[in-house]
Amino acid sequence: MLLNRNRNIWFTLFCAVILLSYNGQRAFAAIDKNIGSVVQVNDSLSFISPLRLRGFSLLPAPQQVELGAKNIVVDGSWSVDSKVSIEDIAVRRLLEGASELHGLNFAKKGGKKITLAVKPGTVKATSDPALNDQGYLLGITADKIEITGNSPTGLFYGVQSLLQLLRRDPAGRLIAPEAVIRDWPAVQLRFVHWDTKHHQKRMETMKRLIDWHAFFKVNMVALEIEDKYEFPRHPIIGAPGAYTKAELQELTRYALERHIQIVPNIQAPAHMAHVLKHKEFEHLKAEPESNYQACMCDDEAINLIFDMYQDMIDATPGVDYFLASTDEVYYAGICAKCKRPYNPENRSLAWAEFAVKAHDWLAKRNRRMIAWVEYPLLPQDISRLPSDIINGIMGEDKEFLDNQRKIGMRQLAYSSIQGGEPLFSDYSRYPAYVSTVRNGIKAGANPIGSFAAAWDDSGLHEEVFHLGWATITQYAWNPYGPAYEQTMADFLDVFYGANSPDIASAYKLLNEGAQFFRRGWDEVTSTERPSSYGNSFGKGIGTERMDDFLRLPEIPLDKNLKSNTKYTTDHSKIIAQAEELEVKNDELINKLARYMTQIDRNRYSLEVYLSIAYLERYFIKTVLAFRDAERTFERAQAASAAGKHEEAVGFLIEASNKIGALDNWSKGMWENVTEVWEKSRYEKNPDINGRKFVHVQDDVKDHFADRRKGLDYMIAPFQRTNLPGWQNKLNERIKQYAAANKVPVKGLAEKRLED
Template sequence: MAVRVARMVLAVFLGLGFLLPVSVGAEGPTPLAAAGYLVIPEPRSVQLSGASFALDGQWVVDPGKVAPNDIAVRMLIQDMRELNGVELSLGSAGSRVIRLAVERGAVKTGARQAVDDQGYRMVLERGRITITGNSLVGLFYGVQTLNQLVKQASDGSRQLPVATIEDWPSYELRFLHWDTKHHQDRMQTLKRYLDWSARFKVNMISFEIADMFAYPSHPVIGAPGAFTPEELQDLVDYGLERHIQIVPNVQSPAHMDYVLKHPEFAQLRSDGSNYQANTCDERTYELLFDMYQDLINATRGVRYFHVSTDEFYYPGIDPSCPKPYTPENKSLTWIDFVSRVHEFMSQRDRRMIVWLEYPVWPEHISQLPSDVIDGVLGDDYLPPRDPAVVGQQQVDAEKANGMDVLAYTWIQGSDYLLPYTFERDILGGVQRFLSREAKQLWGEYPLGAFGAAWDDAGLHNEVFWLGWSAVANWSWTPDAPSVSQHLAAFMETYYGPRVVGMTDVYRDLEEQVRFFRNSWDEAGSRERGLGYGYSDGKTPIMFKDMLLPTPPMPRLPGLDFVPIYQTTLYSGRVDEAKALLAENTGLMERLQENLGRADRNQYNLEVLYALASFVRHHESMLIGLSQVERHLQQARSAAEAYRPRPQDAVKSLIRAYQAAEAIVADRLATFAELTATYEKSRFPKGRSVDGRTYFHAYDDVKNHWAGTRPDLSFMTAPEERIGLEGWMADLKALTLEYAQSHGLELEPIEKEFEPGA
């Protein structure tokens, strides 16, 4: 629906015969979009003549002095064919030529060298298109713009505008976050992600690899089937060819349960917790430096290393630490750790990125090496103090120390199944922070931007692409476009121009998954012990699990019971499930339709379809639990009648059993379909390989949904806690006992409980 509306708006603009200027953040389209051309990221400067021309297979690509096998040449030809259906060939003669060139100063950016290198100038005329990059990088980005600029006219021809484009980024480094702590993508999946990242002009990936890397120095850390050094280097080389650096991101010294869970490293747990390594023990540095070196060796060509230091809650808490455990010493211990790791990284020519946050005091930042990059500008996770520390104090201290920062924004924190409020909070938040707030905080656009997509809740990476594209767009061109235009651009660019109503599909699926999350109860976990602590300090905490009550069990002799799902507490959820189930049917039909319409990234729609189906089952389950109780009520009515009707009571008990059986069967079938869909792009979660079994252990501090089980069944665990299978066994026994007490023949009744009866 939204794409259609966007096209209608563009048509109105075209019909007026002139172009309107659009201010930053305005809801109207940019001039390029108003002419019917949607590009991610939006180019910085576009001059349109109002005319257009056709692009077809008669055009040739003249690489000039650029090597014919350069990635810019290859992607131009490949994407024109695969994304636009235009078959181009190499050549220099003819009346229709796309000329490629590299010329220093082709576009005057006034920016530092690393940004200037990314600039390009494109002139589009009838019969000739010239793309000139300030470097090969700029040329590559110009090619990405051209490939997206092509639009399909109503007569089926491919059209381009007569125009001049001058373009370069505002943020030098544009990071997307691949978090793989709870899953492992297949290699072809990650290469596809690199292709699309390149199309969106992303040049940095922070690869939070955890135990999905086979560390040669400590093989026990790597999960079964983890990427080998050779595989990781192959992926890095694939990215470097596309001007993308895959920066290793090692969570340390906190969030280290993936290492410290192993008995071999138990002695390095800080104060006995597997969440954090003891930085007062020299062996911790030996271990970390081994891990860092393994990843440095497997990421040749990369200039950065992300040490993270994320949520380093308890620096110096171990009894072996020499300093008193005070807020000030916590900050100084953090500084000591980063300074020592920085020395290691500097000797290996890697620039270090950290999360500079709690528990660091602003007055201690001057002790840090000035070339450390803070990756979380805008994160207000600051040390509690009186008077309160404010974010500007930290920013001022970093600027005074000559540091660089990344504008941190997130597209996923701990939402379940799908990022919630994608339009207002995810896209709007990315736009707002990268276009205005980061610049206001830092005084200018920072060195880079970082788009975090956390794996805590085990979301499939396919659901991040809308958010990732937003980070790519507004870190390149912070001033444009509006959120609504970006939505339209993403749906057309990522799926192809023939999809319909995809923005509404996202909105409706968001509503569905929000209901999934909110319709569970939460109670203290019976599956794991107390936690070590949380951000405010060491204190035993009770983790919570999602669950719902087991259906009531009738009592003999009169089959009386206390209802649950027909009470006020749960009947509202059942009613909402009924309404949403009807909407879900339409949602799945629209996804199915767009699977046939999408020209690219159909697998992404398969994932969305699997999620819609998963929530459909949840809604059906709630309705089914209410139906179970209705059957129990009918059984009770028959048993308690003035003249009891035991045969009718038994029939109702059997119907209650069969309703529960249907819920279980549908859960198993739906989960099997979801698993099959997920595993097209990723390996089975918690798999065993070559005789090695995945070693699962709970994190002593965090309760990540995806970490509560070794496999994908964490998604069905809330329903499994209802205990329907056990309830069914008990109901069967009760039914037979009731029937026997009333002299009914048991054999035909027992057959009714057989599967498929």
């Protein structure tokens, strides 16, 4: 017998109240019948949903669940009865997903059936057809499972939900809960962001990502392409080995079949260093000394941008949207060709005029424009914009949102799962994303979707973004779902398998190590890069660039080997953290190696995490190796003072050999990291068939991932620290001291010519 059978959706003249049951508690949400947007009434979220209390995971959490008293067994005696074509992706996903995820192959005929059907109006959730179309009804009983979608998309989502719910019980049987699930999204568009500016994923990687996005009911991918597309109209822009038109068309078809649109994201008129670095386009810069932004008052520059738009439209047939990002156009209107004085008011006007041009151009090609409606635009100029532009960065600024509401502009609830941190996404910020949609609505927004940004500024691997992508999508699909802690637990169960080990603890340790890597370096004014053109506050402001490195112990040059403890003193806090993290890093690496055989799927994810853990270990080892070197210098000084010169030389040799051993270890470690990362990515910025990659850096931005042409940006701080150079200087000092004191040099591990 099903529980909570009498919980219904009640519609009034102006709103409907959805009753959501979580562990016997109700959270209320109102649905505006005109626009279908969610308006919060009650803030309380349950700690654990009834589904999870029963031992099942489903992400995103469904809108309505009526649980029965029992679990049912699903085995090979069940068959599939499809009322849609067997070639439909929902049917194929059920058959292939059951086999791949659970080792389950259905019978051709059987008494117990899984029925798949499309029946419009099965789930009537809101007055917004775009939301209803994605709705589905999933009924699970002892001898029958029915999945009915309001549309093919809804059917596909119902299949994904069933595949997530299936799990093994202690006896090894595949089970699912007796239940009726009525589900639909709260917002229409659920974006994830692929930023390829500093890397290029392999085609098979992108298809794998699409499959997992579809599993979590993502339906939009913003593909930020920069120079990783061939751009047939201007092929000089495309990097060697860039994706071809045929490849992106293939990827678009693959995604569309899975109810995902690949939405082009072209950065313009700012963030255009990848274009303006080429001599062919230098004359289109807003100012000669900066490749950051194109002149917004130059028709040739605008036409170039629109050519790039057209190339990406051609590459993504069947897609309805285009992200003409207008991101961080700090210097709108600064170009000498712009007639108005350069000031905040005219910056805003220049931005608005470009947005209108881009909108009109895209509208003629049946693409709805998404843009970052932000600085330098002033709130009073929002009224100049076409109302059907979607603001991709919702925010909570009341004045901005009030002006957007006046013209009927919709927004994407924007959250970023990557800031400036290297190595690993700082997932400690994710709990705040539980309320992004709700907070925006409270501030006056009318979101049409969500946007899970995963910037490539620091060159993080895409495997570190899965949790963030799934979390943001969860609270877009169901803004009143369970607490974040359950969302993370549900994600880990679905992504790695229901009986996977404590991977959450590995995330915590990875994040600790990454934050140490981020904050532990010394900084010095850059010798690699000139001063920048400016920043968001204006030209000539914040121009100093910094290099990360580690200040090393002073080699004792005094004839008596007099040394100091400057390194240990200056780095006392960092050394203390490294000592603590050394133990945690050992624990992390052991866990990841052990978990590799304990998870059901996505082992490559842990392989990437293991590579990150070893990079973190490299920094920890380096900090502690120089602590040890300085201590050894003190022992050498004491031996010298006692006239034990041979013993003093031995201490110096010990310090040198330890640094040499670390340097040798790091080379093997780095080869392994490169091998792991290039399983899913192509070589970073290669030279191909005689064509060289033009590596010219941005005159405004200073991305960690752009500090090197290749993947070695991750070890750039180590390269600046220059362990081999320090060791060579120490070795020369050892020989000098030994010769002066007429003692032999024994056991010094110097590099050979063949090394």
